[in-house]
Amino acid sequence: MTHISSTTLLYYMLAKRIIPCLDVKNGRTVKGVNFVGLSDVGDPVELGARYAREGADELVFLDISATLEERNTFAQLVGKIADRLNIPFTVGGGIASLDDAARLLDAGADKITVNSAAVRRPELISEIATRFGSQFVVVAIDAKLSDGVWHVTTHGGSRLSERELFSWAKQAQELGAGEIMFTSMNHDGTREGYPCDTFARLASEISIPVIASGGAGSVDDIAEVLTKGRADAALAASIFHYGEISIFDLKRQLHERGIPVRL
Numbered sequence: 185m186t187h188i189s190s191t192t193l194l195y196y197m198l199a200k201r202i203i204p205c206l207d208v209k210n211g212r213t214v215k216g217v218n219f220v221g222l223s224d225v226g227d228p229v230e231l232g233a234r235y236a237r238e239g240a241d242e243l244v245f246l247d248i249s250a251t252l253e254e255r256n257t258f259a260q261l262v263g264k265i266a267d268r269l270n271i272p273f274t275v276g277g278g279i280a281s282l283d284d285a286a287r288l289l290d291a292g293a294d295k296i297t298v299n300s301a302a303v304r305r306p307e308l309i310s311e312i313a314t315r316f317g318s319q320f321v322v323v324a325i326d327a328k329l330s331d332g333v334w335h336v337t338t339h340g341g342s343r344l345s346e347r348e349l350f351s352w353a354k355q356a357q358e359l360g361a362g363e364i365m366f367t368s369m370n371h372d373g374t375r376e377g378y379p380c381d382t383f384a385r386l387a388s389e390i391s392i393p394v395i396a397s398g399g400a401g402s403v404d405d406i407a408e409v410l411t412k413g414r415a416d417a418a419l420a421a422s423i424f425h426y427g428e429i430s431i432f433d434l435k436r437q438l439h440e441r442g443i444p445v446r447l
Contacts (some may be wrong), residue, residue, distance in 0.1 A: 199444045200410045201241035201417035204424045207248045233268040238431040247277030259291040266292025297322040300338035313360025323356040328369040367397040375401025383413035
């Protein structure tokens with residue numbers, strides 16, 4: 185029997201997660217800048233399997249073209265992805281009801297993420313959390329900074345809502361969210377770094393894990409958001425999709441900087 189020291193156990197409990205994100209449109213993985221200008225970067229099933237082999241802690245798959253007609257097709261894709269993975273993966277896009285969430289969890293997703301539908305009808309968060317548990321519910325928040333205020337957006341960042349980032353994150357936590365995945369619309373795809381001060385404030389105002397999304401362009405950016413930004417996990421896409429760094433190399437460099445990661 186293998187014995188793990190208390191120090192090692194604490195290290196892994198505090199470990200920061202590295203999460204590749206695959207935006208899926210019509211069955212293909214795509215990437216853009218500020219949610220527009222999308223280009224094809226590969227097959228989501230193959231990419232997901234590759235990232236799992238490379239040491240990703242989790243994966244996020246977002247159906248960015250979700251419609252009622254495509255929902256069943258996407259559930260089939262989720263099943264194919266689940267068959268190839270041995271790590272947790274979160275699925276989102278167009279989830280507007282308990283049935284939508286159940287369908288994807290039944291297909292093999294470990295967690296689901298809700299965004300626009302939850303902004304419109306916050307009770308959706310508590311409905312899913314009550315049925316499946318808070319650990320299954322990730323509330324995604326796409327927010328845009330304007331005149332010093334982080335405005336929550338919906339529909340892939342195309343519509344402004346009346347909600348504000350910090351108050352909405354706190355409400356989502358109260359309703360049963362297990363994690364918050366915050367994407368800065370101003371930074372998404374720019375590869376110019378995360379708004380770390382904003383992430384640090386968010387982490388201080390809520391008690392559930394914060395996943396940082398939008399802006400990763402280098403090891404420095406990810407290290408900064410995991411330390412100065414106090415994020416529990418860093419989500420990235422472009423730097424992995426375009427082969428700028430492998431997940432293994434990223435985690436090795438983070439480890440060398442004293443940031444706890446699972447190697």
